[in-house]
Amino acid sequence: MSSLVQARNVSKSFGETKAIDNVSFDIEGGRITGLIGPNGAGKTTLLKAVLGLTDCAGSLSVLGLDPFRQRKELMQNICFIADVAVLPRWIRVSQMLDFVEAVHPRFSRKAAEDLLLQTKVSANAKVRQLSKGMVTQLHLSIIMAIDAKLLILDEPTLGLDIIFRKEFYGNLLGDYFDGERTIIITTHQIEEIENLLTDVMFINDGRLVLNSTMDALPEQYSELMTSGANTDKARELGPFYERKVFGKTVLTFEGVNRDKLSAFGELRTPDIADLFVAKVKGVAQ
Amino acid sequence: MIANQIALVRREFWEHRSLYIVPAVLGVVLVLVAITGRASISAFDTHVDLALLGATNISANERGAAITAFLAVFAGLFVFEMLILTVFYSLDTLYAERKDKSVLFWRSMPVTDAETVISKLITALVLIPLVTLAIVAATHLIILVVTSIWIGLRGANVWHLIWSSVPLLDNWSATLIFVLSISLWLSPFVGWFLLVSAYTKRSPMLIAILPILLLPMLERSILGSRLLFDAIIVRVVRIPIFNSGEYDSMLNSQSLTEAAHDGISLVSMLDVGGFLASPGLWAGLVVCGLFVTAAIYVRRFSGDT
Numbered sequence: 169m170s171s172l173v174q175a176r177n178v179s180k181s182f183g184e185t186k187a188i189d190n191v192s193f194d195i196e197g198g199r200i201t202g203l204i205g206p207n208g209a210g211k212t213t214l215l216k217a218v219l220g221l222t223d224c225a226g227s228l229s230v231l232g233l234d235p236f237r238q239r240k241e242l243m244q245n246i247c248f249i250a251d252v253a254v255l256p257r258w259i260r261v262s263q264m265l266d267f268v269e270a271v272h273p274r275f276s277r278k279a280a281e282d283l284l285l286q287t288k289v290s291a292n293a294k295v296r297q298l299s300k301g302m303v304t305q306l307h308l309s310i311i312m313a314i315d316a317k318l319l320i321l322d323e324p325t326l327g328l329d330i331i332f333r334k335e336f337y338g339n340l341l342g343d344y345f346d347g348e349r350t351i352i353i354t355t356h357q358i359e360e361i362e363n364l365l366t367d368v369m370f371i372n373d374g375r376l377v378l379n380s381t382m383d384a385l386p387e388q389y390s391e392l393m394t395s396g397a398n399t400d401k402a403r404e405l406g407p408f409y410e411r412k413v414f415g416k417t418v419l420t421f422e423g424v425n426r427d428k429l430s431a432f433g434e435l436r437t438p439d440i441a442d443l444f445v446a447k448v449k450g451v452a453q
Numbered sequence: 454m455i456a457n458q459i460a461l462v463r464r465e466f467w468e469h470r471s472l473y474i475v476p477a478v479l480g481v482v483l484v485l486v487a488i489t490g491r492a493s494i495s496a497f498d499t500h501v502d503l504a505l506l507g508a509t510n511i512s513a514n515e516r517g518a519a520i521t522a523f524l525a526v527f528a529g530l531f532v533f534e535m536l537i538l539t540v541f542y543s544l545d546t547l548y549a550e551r552k553d554k555s556v557l558f559w560r561s562m563p564v565t566d567a568e569t570v571i572s573k574l575i576t577a578l579v580l581i582p583l584v585t586l587a588i589v590a591a592t593h594l595i596i597l598v599v600t601s602i603w604i605g606l607r608g609a610n611v612w613h614l615i616w617s618s619v620p621l622l623d624n625w626s627a628t629l630i631f632v633l634s635i636s637l638w639l640s641p642f643v644g645w646f647l648l649v650s651a652y653t654k655r656s657p658m659l660i661a662i663l664p665i666l667l668l669p670m671l672e673r674s675i676l677g678s679r680l681l682f683d684a685i686i687v688r689v690v691r692i693p694i695f696n697s698g699e700y701d702s703m704l705n706s707q708s709l710t711e712a713a714h715d716g717i718s719l720v721s722m723l724d725v726g727g728f729l730a731s732p733g734l735w736a737g738l739v740v741c742g743l744f745v746t747a748a749i750y751v752r753r754f755s756g757d758t
Contacts, residue, residue: 221560223754243563256468256555263467270460271562307558 171229172197172318172350173218178226179374180213187213188224189374197317200351200364204444205371211354214371215322218352219248231317244273247311248320255303257296261289268310280313283343301332308336312344319344321353325360333360340364358441368440372448386437390426392419394433402432409450420446457564461572462580468549469542472576473584479534480592483527487596488603517618518717520597524619525719527596528589528628535585535632536639539577543646544657546573547752556755566752570647574745577643582632590625620718627719631694634728638692641737644744651748651755688737694728696721 171194180188187210195201205211217224220235220242228235233242255264261284269277284291287305295303304324311319325333341364345351355361368385370378380388394402395416403410405428407419420438421429429435438446466472547570550556559569597619601611636643642665649661669682728734 219561221557239560240563240565243561246561248561250557250561254554254557256550256558257553258468260467263464267460267464268562270463271457271564273563 171195172231173352174227174229175218176227178214178217178224178228180210180217180222180224186374188217190226191371191374191376193369193376193379195350195352195367197350198347199366200345200353201367201369202358202361202365202440203352203354203369203371204358204440205354206448209371210374211371212322213374215248215320215352215354219246219320245317246320247314247316247318248322249304249307249311249324250322255295255307258294260292260294261306262291264295264306264310265291268314272314274315275310276313276315278313280309283309283312301328304328304332304336308339312339317350319349319351321351321355323355324353325355325357333357337361337364358444359439362440365440370444370447377447378443385443388423389438389443390421390424390429391436391438391442392421392429392433393417393436394419398432402429405429409446411446420450454568457568458572458575461564461569462576465546465573465576465580469546469576471538472542472581473588475538476531476534476585476588479531480588480595483530483592484595484599487527488599513613513618514717516614517620520615520619521624521717521719524593524596524624527592528624528631531585531589531592532632532635535581536635539581539636539639539643540646542581543573543577543643544650544661546576547647547650547748548653548657551755556752567749570651570745570749570752573647574643574741577647578636578640579633582629582636585632586625586629589628593621593624623718623720627723630720630723630725634694634723634725635692638694638728638734638737639689640741641744642689644741644748648744648748648751651751688733692728693731693733694723694725696724696727 173193173195175194176192178188178191179186189210191214203211203214213222216222217228218230218235220230220237220239223236230242231245235242259267265277265280268275268280281291284306287302287309289298289302289306289309295306298306308324325336328336337360340351353361353364365382367381368378369376392402392407393413393416399417399419402419405421405424407421409420411418416433420443426435550559560566597615601615604614605611645665646657646661649657653660665685669679669685672681673679
């Protein structure tokens with residue numbers, strides 16, 4: 169199967185600043201990819217490029233289309249939630265459904281109405297009368313009623329409470345994801361989506377610093393907790409990041425055999441958040 | 454394409470409810486003014502009040518002319534309101550969607566930026582005039598019905614006095630021609646307002662109006678010429694649709710008096726052929742097209758910030 173998203177040497181500058189710097193990657197169909205990076209790393213710019221909302225240098229193909237030049241065709245097969253606040257505040261829920269039904273060939277009004285029945289969002293309400301969580305529910309109900317090949321979520325749960333966030337991801341996995349659809353998601357709450365992902369990409373300063381399947385991470389990365397004389401011996405094996413925890417030293421390795429490492433201390437697979445910090449800070453060290 | 458346009462234009466009326474509320478409120482006010490007898494006009498140097506029509510001793514043609522003049526004044530107020538509404542609408546429409554960030558949602562739908570901006574242009578140039586016409590017609594009808602009841606209760610022949618003497622269809626056709634013509638004539642302004650609305654980060658009104666006022670003044674004081682003055686200021690006050698070429702001829706008492714003798718027709722006062730043949734109209738449409746194209750591009754690149 170060919171890639172759903174194919175990026176080759178994609179760059180985007182704002183004046184002197186390079187928001188995206190020569191990024192290349194592939195995203196296959198049926199995957200859930202987490203795009204993770206600190207503020208200002210270029211995540212949103214990269215997603216905007218994928219969505220055809222901004223032009224960029226290099227070659228970028230999404231569903232075989234040039235996103236910036238064929239945005240309309242692209243939007244028939246892509247959905248996105250950019251931020252919880254983007255639904256127009258003056259619109260009525262029923263008007264919203266009318267509009268999407270009129271312009272979107274893949275939207276099922278019935279499906280959206282069924283989803284909304286499970287919420288407290290009433291068809292007569294205006295968006296400005298809804299709580300932040302309800303607006304997200306409305307947006308998500310619309311998005312999930314669109315039979316799209318690619319769903320892009322940029323900080324979809326920003327500002328929502330933990331109960332709602334859990335519910336959101338539960339719905340996403342339970343109702344929406346069927347193994348054929350593809351999802352790209354960015355969030356700061358990495359721990360909450362860790363178990364959802366099949367793939368993960370780290371972006372920092374506009375560069376891709378990690379691009380891996382979740383399954384490959386344990387083979388590739390390991391974290392060694394060590395102390396005393398073992399620390400120096402382990403350091404010879406070339407960790408790319410080092411931190412102190414309770415007087416012990418934690419070394420993060422990439423591509424180093426686990427059997428070699430286990431002689432020097434406690435070995436484990438770093439979780440995504442730790443790995444992210446190691447990758448981002450390790451470059452600086 | 455057409456289906457999208459219908460959905461998009463409908464959307465404009467959901468968002469900008471002032472497009473029909475403002476003329477409707479004006480209609481209600483004018484109806485109240487008319488039926489309380491506070492509205493009157495002076496045609497034929499005679500004080501004419503709708504309520505007095507039943508008692509005046511004039512011929513059917515003259516009565517038709519009097520009522521038409523009365524109704525045309527009301528229509529004129531609606532045209533004035535329509536122009537103000539169009540300015541506010543076209544300055545707000547692309548600005549508001551960026552301000553509340555809903556532009557990201559709209560652009561997540563399979564609709565091109567060109568389709569969206571054109572739907573706003575169509576709303577400004579065609580839909581606002583059509584709504585204006587509809588409310589003008591409704592206001593006319595309500596005023597005439599109320600007047601009919603008032604006169605009828607006093608035993609006069611309402612059909613003879615009012616309905617058979619007023620050329621309503623002619624009035625409304627003239628109104629339709631006029632509102633559409635003035636929209637097309639002033640379309641470069643609408644295009645400019647849409648561009649400012651798509652571009653500016655703040656104060657669209659100020660940024661749109663200042664150059665319109667300042668540039669002609671600067672040109673006159675620095676270069677001594679008045680090209681911009683003619684192209685901008687004169688354009689606003691002189692639309693080449695009247696047979697005699699002047700705005701106020703429509704209502705001046707002489708032409709009304711002449712018309713009154715052989716039956717009044719507002720349509721016959723309009724020179725549609727001459728208007729469509731005027732280079733100024735087509736030059737204006739080209740300028741409007743350029744501004745709108747620029748607005749489409751600005752919206753396309755608006756994600757670049």
